Amino acid sequence: xxxxxxxxxxxxxxxxxxxxxxxxxxxxxLADLTAYIEEDFRRWPxxxxxxxxxxxxxxxxxxxxxxxxxxxxxFKYVNGHPANMKKGLQTVTAFGxxxxxxxxxxxxxxxxxxxxxxxxxxxxALATRILxxxxxxxxxxxxxxxxxEFQALALKTVCGVTALRLFDTDPEAxxxxxxxxxxxxxxxxxxxxxxxxVQGADIVTTCTADKQIATVLHDNxxxxxxxxxxxxxxxxxxxxxxxxxxxxxxxxxxxxxxxRIEGEIQQxxxxxxxxxxxxxxxxxxxxxxxxxxxxLFDGVGFAIEDFSALRWLRDxxxxxxxxxxxxxxxxxxxxxxxxxxxxxxxHRRAAA
Amino acid sequence: xxxxxxxxxxxxxxxxxxxxxxxxxxxxxLADLTAYIEEDFRRWPxxxxxxxxxxxxxxxxxxxxxxxxxxxxxFKYVNGHPANMKKGLQTVTAFGxxxxxxxxxxxxxxxxxxxxxxxxxxxxALATRILxxxxxxxxxxxxxxxxxEFQALALKTVCGVTALRLFDTDPEAxxxxxxxxxxxxxxxxxxxxxxxxVQGADIVTTCTADKQIATVLHDNxxxxxxxxxxxxxxxxxxxxxxxxxxxxxxxxxxxxxxxRIEGEIQQxxxxxxxxxxxxxxxxxxxxxxxxxxxxLFDGVGFAIEDFSALRWLRDxxxxxxxxxxxxxxxxxxxxxxxxxxxxxxxHRRAAA
Numbered sequence: 001x002x003x004x005x006x007x008x009x010x011x012x013x014x015x016x017x018x019x020x021x022x023x024x025x026x027x028x029x030l031a032d033l034t035a036y037i038e039e040d041f042r043r044w045p046x047x048x049x050x051x052x053x054x055x056x057x058x059x060x061x062x063x064x065x066x067x068x069x070x071x072x073x074x075f076k077y078v079n080g081h082p083a084n085m086k087k088g089l090q091t092v093t094a095f096g097x098x099x100x101x102x103x104x105x106x107x108x109x110x111x112x113x114x115x116x117x118x119x120x121x122x123x124x125a126l127a128t129r130i131l132x133x134x135x136x137x138x139x140x141x142x143x144x145x146x147x148x149e150f151q152a153l154a155l156k157t158v159c160g161v162t163a164l165r166l167f168d169t170d171p172e173a174x175x176x177x178x179x180x181x182x183x184x185x186x187x188x189x190x191x192x193x194x195x196x197x198v199q200g201a202d203i204v205t206t207c208t209a210d211k212q213i214a215t216v217l218h219d220n221x222x223x224x225x226x227x228x229x230x231x232x233x234x235x236x237x238x239x240x241x242x243x244x245x246x247x248x249x250x251x252x253x254x255x256x257x258x259x260r261i262e263g264e265i266q267q268x269x270x271x272x273x274x275x276x277x278x279x280x281x282x283x284x285x286x287x288x289x290x291x292x293x294x295x296l297f298d299g300v301g302f303a304i305e306d307f308s309a310l311r312w313l314r315d316x317x318x319x320x321x322x323x324x325x326x327x328x329x330x331x332x333x334x335x336x337x338x339x340x341x342x343x344x345x346x347h348r349r350a351a352a
Numbered sequence: 353x354x355x356x357x358x359x360x361x362x363x364x365x366x367x368x369x370x371x372x373x374x375x376x377x378x379x380x381x382l383a384d385l386t387a388y389i390e391e392d393f394r395r396w397p398x399x400x401x402x403x404x405x406x407x408x409x410x411x412x413x414x415x416x417x418x419x420x421x422x423x424x425x426x427f428k429y430v431n432g433h434p435a436n437m438k439k440g441l442q443t444v445t446a447f448g449x450x451x452x453x454x455x456x457x458x459x460x461x462x463x464x465x466x467x468x469x470x471x472x473x474x475x476x477a478l479a480t481r482i483l484x485x486x487x488x489x490x491x492x493x494x495x496x497x498x499x500x501e502f503q504a505l506a507l508k509t510v511c512g513v514t515a516l517r518l519f520d521t522d523p524e525a526x527x528x529x530x531x532x533x534x535x536x537x538x539x540x541x542x543x544x545x546x547x548x549x550v551q552g553a554d555i556v557t558t559c560t561a562d563k564q565i566a567t568v569l570h571d572n573x574x575x576x577x578x579x580x581x582x583x584x585x586x587x588x589x590x591x592x593x594x595x596x597x598x599x600x601x602x603x604x605x606x607x608x609x610x611x612r613i614e615g616e617i618q619q620x621x622x623x624x625x626x627x628x629x630x631x632x633x634x635x636x637x638x639x640x641x642x643x644x645x646x647x648l649f650d651g652v653g654f655a656i657e658d659f660s661a662l663r664w665l666r667d668x669x670x671x672x673x674x675x676x677x678x679x680x681x682x683x684x685x686x687x688x689x690x691x692x693x694x695x696x697x698x699h700r701r702a703a704a
Contacts, residue, residue, distance in 0.1 A: 006441065007366075013679035014359075018697045026694070053405050055420050057453045062425050064416050068407050073414050075429075077449065079456025085687050089358065089455055093681045097429065101409045103441055104431025113682035117690050146684075149691035173688060180691045327365040329445045330465035332498075335437050336525060338469055339501035339532045342378070345370045 006103070007331035010323040012110040012313060020316055021114070027157040030150070033122035034129075034158050036308040041126070044278035046070060047304055051258055059083055067303035073099045074307040076112055092116070098310040105329060108314045112306065119309040120301060121150030123254075124229045125158035127297035128203055130280055130287050131252060132227035136202030137162045142194050142216050142240075143208035143232055144168035144177035151205050151231065152177075156186055159203075163187045167197035168208075195221055206240045207231040219244035224292040230264045231299050241296075243267045249296035252277050252287075254305075263298040274298070358455070359683035362675040364462040364665060372668055373466065379509040382502070385474035386481075386510050388660040393478070396630035398422060399656055403610055411435055419655035425451045426659040428464055443498075444468070450662040460666045461678060464658065471661040472653060473502030475606075476581045477510035479649035480555055482632055482639050483604060484579035488554030489514045494546050494568050494592075495560035495584055496520035496529035503557050503583065504529075508538055511555075515539045519549035520560075547573055558592045559583040571596035576644040582616045583651050593648075595619045601648040604629050604639075606657075615650040626650070 012020070021029050040047070048068040055062045060081030067074060076096040084091050094112035099105060128136075139161045141148050145168070155161040164186045168174045178188050191197040198204050198221050206216050206228070219242050222228065228249065232240050241264045251274045253259040265272050277297070279285035288295050317323045332341035364372070373381050392399070400420040407414045412433030419426060428448040436443050446464035451457060480488075491513045493500050497520070507513040516538045520526045530540050543549040550556050550573050558568050558580070571594050574580065580601065584592045593616045603626045605611040617624050629649070631637035640647050669675045684693035 011678070014682045015679055015697075018694050019701075021694055022698050022701065048407055050405065053402065053416065053418060055400055055418060055425055055453075057420070057422060059454050060456050062420075062451060062453070062456050064405065064418060064427060066405060066407060066414075066416060068409070068414075070409060073407055075416060077427075077451075077458070079451070081454075081456045084455055087455070088687065089457065090682065090684075090687050093457060095458070095680050099414060099429075099431070101407075101414070102411050102433075103436055103439070104412050104414050104433045105441065105445060106429070106447070111680050111682060114690065114694070145688045146690040176686070176689055176692065180689070180695055326363070327367055328447050328463050330366045330442065330463060332442075334528070335440065335442050336497045337528055337532070338466065338498040340528065342370050342373055342466070343532055345367075346374050349371075349374065 006105045007327065007329040008325035009106045009328040010108050010317050011326045012317060012323045014111045014114065016323060017111050017114045020320070020322060023320070024316065027153055029118055030122050030125065030154040031157050033118055033309060033312050034125050034154065036312040037119065037122055037305055038126055038281065040304050040308045041278040041281050043069065044304070049255060065303040065306060067307050068101060069307070071101055072311065073101050074303070074310045076303065076306040078116070096306055096310050098314055108310060108317065109326060110310065110313055115309050115313060116306070117147060117150045119305045120147055120231065121154035123299060123305050124151055124205060124231060124297065125154035127252060127277055127299065128155055128159045128227055128229060130277070131295040131297060132159060132203050133225050133288065133291050136227065138165065138201045138203070139163070140165040140197040140201035140204045142167050142197060142204065142206045144173040145207065147207045147231065148177045149180045151207060152181060152186060153184060155203065156184065161186070161203065163189070165189045165191050165197045165201055167191040167194050198222070201226065203227045203229070205229040205231060208240055214240060215242050216240045217245060218242045219248065222294060224294065226294055228294070228296045229299060230296060236261055236266060239264050239267055246296065249294040250275065251296045251298055252280065253298050254300060254302040258302060259298055259300050262300040265298055358457045359679065359681040360677035361458045361680045362460050362669050363678045364460070364669060364675045366463045366466065368675060369463050369466045372672070372674060375672070376668065379505060381470055382474050382477065382506040383509050385470055385661060385664055386477050386506065388664040389471065389474055389657055390478055390633065392656050392660045393630040393633050395421070396656070401607060417655040417658060419659050420453060421659070423453055424663065425453050426655070426662045428655065428658040430464070430468070448658055448662050450666055457681060460662060460669065462662065462665055467661050467665060468658070469499060469502045471657045472499055472583065473506035475651060475657050476503055476557060476583060476649065477506035479604060479629055479651065480507055480511045480579055480581060482629070483647040483649060484511060484555050485577050485640070485643050488579065490517065490553045490555070491515070492517045492549040492553035492556045494519050494549060494556065494558045496525040497559065499559045499583065500529045501532045503559060504533060504538060505536060507555065508536065513538070513555065515541070517541045517543050517549045517553055519543040519546050550574070553578065555579045555581070557581040557583060560592055566592060567594050568592045569597060570594045571600065574646060576646065578646055580646070580648045581651060582648060588613055588618060591616050591619055598648065601646040602627065603648045603650055604632065605650050606652065606654040610654060611650055611652050614652040617650055
């Protein structure tokens, strides 16, 4: 690549992301993303891990989530504004960037609202594949909002889930989820309560959205051998599980310093024992020991998953020759002559 | 604005930035930017100030610089890769984003290589206007690289500088700077040494580029009453001034926690006395006391200046109806139905 090529940054906008997903196939995307995330989790110690940089306000939070493996660098911009929904705005919007560490030049800018939905589903699928009982087929989904279909399809594709039991306090959300999954091949059952939804489920995923302590899973609802993905408890002051479940379960997390602040385990003592998911992949820690154990993935979303997602997307953009090219990096003929670049533009205009 | 309007983020690319600068006029841009920066410095305590988030590698650094005044939020992505120049790449490239704190939605994405050059000149101009002796007219510029013309023009426009004395260890850089300023109205003198350049200068600006301790100003070169802008010493391990000068001068800085790491005063004890520039503006601290005092602005570039620059640019984009609109934020009809947005796109494609 020449310097001038590098001055143009490939950009995937929302429409292009939808087309990429449809062209590749949503389930293939979820399976491939799971593989990219697994690959990066397997080389976890290589990554530069910093907590999110958060700017809190009365109405929400704006965060930057950077990480790097020494060869590539990624960050995601993401906001969380619960009151946005009432105004018809997205609660969470996101975009992200991948850059080359050697030169510092950006190599991909992308919308990340859709991409984050995909990677969140893929991360749950990875955790479930590792931790759920072999042969798990029935998934109970408590919370049928924007993330629910991605969770369901990722677990279908990656973990072999065939049956889905839905519950949401808002029946409209459940109807929407069911309609969206009508052609998915999943056998979908609508339930009237969380208690009903978890009956016979091998896997329970909670992904409710309110920013408050809302206990959607009580201890007596969880039987032996179940795997839980707790996705919705993902910021300070927001949890979904009764603490008794945490005491009965073996808890697996992405990055403890972040999860202890944002995850379900914010309810527990600072030394509450957890296992890092990457250690199960590397063989350094044990995953599921037996068929009666309750395993719990306390997922909050970590920068490395966004890194994996951007890396996957960059590979698709290159492979399929997609995306716009943004003129984002000033590229004077002589790097010391930024001023002259403007002056030459002045002369071009005067001559035209 | 509707939700759909908000889903499109105004974007100023490199070419659009050049056209904006040429349409508004470079000197007007520098003067206006100085006013925006001054306005934000005057309300300094309002801002959320965090140190940069830096990711260091063998070849350089990638940084995120966020800040917020509670109403708007800005961050800049900027890299510093000294070896890039040999490959024909920019040593520093940058882009930035302005967002609305209430909704978390981005309101402007922009190239910031040119914009940073402008705001760096404007910040020096602000410091010089406050600190230099009244009637200062002659500027010595040591280091005639990419930043030099912006410094010269900003000080001409904002501070009334009329004469410029140039020196660089590379005569080619000086010739470039002189040629670029041929029509500026400044009386330019090329000098054969830094010693020669500072003779008769009221103001001395150092902006050399090498990432190393390179003493370009020695104590015996600085006479009574001079104001110095030390711009090039802006990262750990990079300084331009002999420490004796720092001891003789009164030192003014942007944000002490950052300047003590990155600025000229990294050479000094951690409690070396400095005055914050914003305090001089607010009247809380004294600026120049007398005509024999040496004043030194140890500028490293702070996030609030980028915030001011993005705020200024956003106002120009609105006023002049400029910029592209990037489809960066997913905008489903129902915020809970991100999946349905993709499905509806599938149906549109199938029907087409």
